[in-house]
Amino acid sequence: MAPEHAEGQRIPARAKNGPDWGRRLFFATLIAILIFFWWMLIHSGGVAGKHGAEQQTTSAGGGQVGGEPSALSLPAPKPKRADYPGIGVSSRTVVWIVAQMHLFFGALVLAVPIFVLVIEVIGFKTDDDRYDDMAHEFMKVSLTAYAITALFGGTLALSLFLLYPDFMNYMMRVFGSQVLVYAVLFFLESMLLYIYYYGWDALRYGNRKWVHMTLGLLLNAVGTTLLVVANSWSTFMMAPSGIDPATGAVTGNIWEIMKGPLWNPLNLHRFLANIAFGGAVVGAYAAFKFLSAKTPAEKAHYDWMGYTSNFTAILAFLPLPFAGYWMMAEVYAYSQQMGILAMGGILAWLFVIQAVLICTILFAGNYYLWTGMARTEGGERYRWLVKYIALVLVLGFLVWVTPHNVIYSGSEVARLGGGSHPVLGPLGIMPAKNIAVFLMLIFTFLSFQLYRRADKLITVAWRDWGNALMVAIYIVACANVIFAGVYYGYFTNTVYKVGSSVLQVSSTAVVIVSGVVIDTLMFKGAKTLPVFWGKVPDRSQYALFALPIAFTWLMALMGYIRSSMRTHWHVYAVMKDNSPDNFIPPLQTVGNMVTAVTLLFLIFVLFIFWIANLSGTRQVPPETGGKFVAAGNAA
Amino acid sequence: MNELIKPLGFSVALILIFASVTYVLPQMKGEAPDEKEVDVGALTMDSFVAMGEKLYQGKGTCTLCHNKLGRAPDLLTYDVAKTSLERIADSRYQGKAKDAEGYLRESMLQPGAYVVKGFGKKGSNDTESPMPAVDQAPIQLSEVEIGAVIAYLQKKDGNPVTVALPAAAPAGQGKEDAAGAKPALAQNAEEAIAKFGCAACHSILKTEAAIGPSLKDVGKRLKIDQIRNSIVDPKAEIAKGYPPIMPDFPAMTLSELEMIVQFLTKQTGTQL
Secondary structure, eight states, rough: OOOTTTTOOOOOOOOOOOOHHHHHHHHHHHHHHHHHHHHHHHTTTTOOTOTTTOOOOOOOOEEEEETOOOOOEEHOOOGHHHHHHHOOOOOOHHHHHHHHHHHHHHHHHHHHHHHHHHHHHHHHHHHHHHHHHHHHHEEEEHHHHHHHHHHHHHHHHHHHHHOOOHHHHHHHHHHHHHHHHHHHHHHHHHHHHHHHHHHTTTSSSHHHHHHHHHHHHHHOOOOOOHHHHHHHHHHHHHHHOHHHHHHTBSSSOHHHHHOTTTHHHHHHHHHHHHHHHHHHHHHHHHHHHHOOOOOHHHHHHHHHHHHHHHHHHHHHTTTTTHHHHHHHHHHHHHHHHHHHHHHHGGGHHHHHHHHHHHHHHHHHHHHHHHHGGGGGGGGGGGGHHHHHHHHHHHHHHHHEEESSOOOOOOHHEEEEEEEOTTTTTTGSSHHHHHHHHHHHHHHHHHHHHHHHHHHEEEOOOTTTHHHHHHHHHHHHHHHHHHHHHHHHHHHOOOOHHHHHHHHHHHHHHHHHHHHHHHHHHHHTTTTEOOOOOOOOOOOHHHHHHHHHHHHHHHHHHHHHHHHTTTTEEOOOOOOOOOOOOOOOOOOHHHHHHHHHHHHHHHHHHHHHHHHHHHEEEEEEEEEGGGGGEEESSSO | OHHHHHHHHHHHHHHHHHHHHHHSSOOOBBBBOOOOOOGGGGOEEEEEHHHHHHHHHHTTGGGGTTTTSSOOGGGGGHHEEEEEEHHHTTTTTSSSSOOHHHHEEEEEEEGGGGGOOTOSSSSTTTTOOOOOOTTTTOOOOOOHHHHHHHHHHHTTOOOOOOOOOOOOOOTTTSSHHHHHSSOOSSHHHHHHHHHHTTGSSBTTTTBOOOOOOOSHHHHHHHHSHHHHHHHHHHTTOOOOTTTSSSOOOOOHHHHHHHHHHHHHHTSSSSSS
C-alpha cells in the first residue's frame, strides 16, 4: 500500500516493448537458485536426527592421501594455557566485540537486499516508482554497512589468528580450501552489490529492469550462500561432524563437515533473524527521517517507509520462535546435556532477559500497529479490541519473566515452604512460558490482522461466515495452546513436556496461515478507505527505535548463549579451550558486554545514517550564503 | 538536533534498562573443570568421597539433570545403593552388574543398561537413555573420578563404601604433593598399623588391648568390604559391647588403607 500523499504521482506502466527475454532470464535464474538451495537442504539431511554428541560422523579413509598420513589425519591440537598469546587484555573480550560487530553488520547487509528485492518487484509489478525509490534508499543504508562489515570481518580474522592460533590452525585444517570459496563468494557479493546499487537508475525499465532484478536475485543467492558457509563454522564448533570424535582428525569430506546437525536450524534461524533485524534497523532510519521531516510529503514518505520496515521486521520475527524451537530441539537431540545447560543450567537465567527483550519487541510492534490505525478512519472499528490485546501482552510478559526460583536465604525458604513460591512457582517453568509466548504471538498477529483490515470494507457475500470462521480459529488455537501447556506441562513427565510445543506451534501457525489466506480471499473486491500517510503521532516512531535496540541486544545475547553452550570447548567434545577465558562469566559481565556492543553498534548506525543523509545533501553556491540545503528525498 | 537527541536518549535509556536486568539476576560463574592430576597416593577415603561429591556437583555435571526439576531421578532423595539392587533384579535390566557398585559404574558408562521409567529418550519407550557416558567427551571422568562418584553415592546414605581406593600413581606421577608437608607413607601393613596407632585399642600383631575388638581373628569374622568400611566409616557399625570411640583417619592414604585391609583379611586367628 503506497502512500497517497500530495506529491505521490503514479508513473506510467513500465515499458514492455521489445523481446521479453528479461523476464525469462529472471525466472530461469530464480529457478536455478531455488534448485541450488533445495539441493543443499536435501543433501544436508534436513533434520539431522541421527547425529549425536556420542555418534559423530566418521567415514573411513578420510585424512589419508594415497595411504600416507596427511595433515588431515592429525588429531586436534591440545593447547595449554601458555600456548595462548596474550596482549594485555582479555582475548575473549576482543574477539567477542569484533565478532559481534561483524555479525550485526553482516546480518544487516545480507538481509536488506532480500526485502529490497521484494519491494523492487512489487514496485515493478504495480508500476509504482515510489516502491522503487524506497528500495533504492534502503540499499543506500546497506551499502555503507557493507564496507563496515568487511572491516570488522578482516579484524575478526586477524584477531582470531593472533589470539587463538592453535584453534585457527585446526579450523583451517578442517575446512581447508572452503575458506577460499568463501573469499571468492565475498568478491562476487561485492561486485553484485555495487552493480545492483549503482546500476539502479541505468537498469530501470523493460528488459533492463528484469536484468536488474536478476542481479538482485544473484546478490541474494550469493549473500545467503556466504551466510550458510559461515554458519557451518559456528555449527561445527558446537556439534562437529566429519571428524573422528575421539581425536578430532578429519575423516569426512567438506560436505560432511559442513552438514552438522545444527547447520540447517542455524541457517533458518539466522536467515529469518537477519531479515527481522535488517527491517528494524532501516525502520529506525525511516523514523529518524520522519521526525526530522519538514514537509507533509516527506513525513508521508518516511511514515510509509517506516511502516514497510516494521511490517518486514515483524513478519520475519513471527516465525522466529518456530525456528528457535527447531534449533533447540536439534541441540537436545545432539546433546541433551548441552540443551539443558542452555535451558536449565547456568545459562537459563539469560532467558529471563530474553523474555524482557522479546516482549519489548512485541509491545513496540503492537503499539506501532495500534497507533498506525490512526492513518485511516476504518481503524476506529477495531480500537475497542486494543485494550484486550494489551492485557494479554502484559499478562504474557509477567508470566514469561516469572522465575521458577531465585536465590533465597534460609528464612525465606522456610517462609515460602520450599524453593519456589507456592502460587507463582508453577508459572516459572517452561510450560507456563510457552503458553504466554504463543498467546502473545497469536494476539500480535491479531493486531496485524486488524491493521490490515482497518482500511478495508469487506464486501464478499460470505463476510459474516468468514469472520465467524476466523474467530473460531482464534478461539480453538488459544484453547489448544492453553490445554497443551497445562496438560503436558503439569500432568506428564518432563520428557514429554517438549511435546506440548508441537501442538502449540502448529496452532499458532494455523492462525497465521489461515488468517492470511482468509483475509486474502475476503479482500477481493473490498472497498479501500483512504490512508493518510504521515498522520501518526511522533511517539509512534519511538516504537521503531525500540525495535532495533531490542533486536540488537537480543541478537548479541542469543549469540552469546549459543556460543556459551560449548562451555570450555573450542570445538565441542573435541578441542578443549584452555585459555584464561574458558569460563562462563557472571550475568553482569554478559550484560555489560552486550550493552557495550549494542552501544557501539548504535554509534556506527548513526554514522551510517549520517553518511546516507550526507549523500543527499548538496552545498549551494557561495552567493546564496553557503548554507546546506537538502537535495530532496531522491536516493 | 532535537529529533536526533531525543531518539538517541530514548535508545540509550532502553539499552541501559536491558543491562540493568542482568544486575538483578543471580550472579553465577561457570568455571571450566579443574584438570589437575589426582594424587591418588595421597588420597584418604574421606577425601576420596569428598572428591566424589565435588565431581557430582561440578565436572561430572550430574546435577544438571539429577535434580528436583524431574529431568532425571534426583539421586540425593533416595538410597541409591539400595535402589541399585532393586534395579538389578528388575526384568527390564539389561546390564551385567551383580552389586550396587557395579550397577552404579555401569549406569555411568552404559546408561542404557537400565532406564528408569519415564526418563528414557522421547519415543524410545524407556529403552534408550538420554544420559551421556561419563567417561566420554564432553564430561570425560577418569576411572578414579568415576570411583569417587560411586563412593560418594554410597556414602551419602550411610552405606558401606565398597569401591576400592585407586592404586598409587606410577612412579614419577603425583608424588610432588605427597612429598611435602604430609607424613611419610607407610611402606607395609605393619608400618601403617603402627602409624595410625591401631594397637592402642585393638589386639593386633604382638600387642594386646581390649578397648576395641581383637583384630587377630577379624579375617574370620568380617568380609573384606566390612573391614574396609569399618576403617573408612568407623561409626557406621559398632561392634557389640564396645564403645563408639574409634576415630576417623582422614590422613590415611588409599595405599595405606589397602595395605591394612589386605593384612587384616588374613588375620583368621589360626596363625597364633
